[in-house]
Amino acid sequence: MFASTFRKIVLSAAIVAIAPVMAGAAFAKTQSANFDVSMKIVADCTISATGIDFGQTQGVLTSAVSGSSAISVACTNTTPYSVGLNAGTGAGSSGTTRYMNGTGTNTNTVKFNLYQHQGATPWGNTQGTDTLGGTGTGVVQTLTVYGEIPVQATSTPDSYKSTITATVYF
Numbered sequence: 001m002f003a004s005t006f007r008k009i010v011l012s013a014a015i016v017a018i019a020p021v022m023a024g025a026a027f028a029k030t031q032s033a034n035f036d037v038s039m040k041i042v043a044d045c046t047i048s049a050t051g052i053d054f055g056q057t058q059g060v061l062t063s064a065v066s067g068s069s070a071i072s073v074a075c076t077n078t079t080p081y082s083v084g085l086n087a088g089t090g091a092g093s094s095g096t097t098r099y100m101n102g103t104g105t106n107t108n109t110v111k112f113n114l115y116q117h118q119g120a121t122p123w124g125n126t127q128g129t130d131t132l133g134g135t136g137t138g139v140v141q142t143l144t145v146y147g148e149i150p151v152q153a154t155s156t157p158d159s160y161k162s163t164i165t166a167t168v169y170f
Contacts, residue, residue, distance in 0.1 A: 075136025084125035090162035100160035
């Protein structure tokens, strides 16, 4: 039995000793295969916006009140886009003529304007006419919306609001 066990140990040691030599011999030849890694990028854009808060105005609107917000647009590189702003939810709003409504039972309105550049170029939603265009760079681009409440007869004391929808066309 001792001899049998000894032979097993010697045989195991011999296998362990020649295994690296055999392994090298077993993998002396190789074959290769190529494969592609691919993807397709399609034109795409995302958009987000912050609101404009004209603050609390004391008394009558005898001078213009200004404010601004930011629209963040991210479009794929080289993708042309334009951003439009709708008229909003204020009663009587249409095109680039915009109003904020009073809250609660107050039906009065306050006129306001949105501009692409401070005090000029009204910002609307008609592509090629009053939208603001650009070209995507693959990273976020920030556009400033300039808001203004012009001089006007002051409405009833209340909170006023309109919701504007910003849309990116690409």
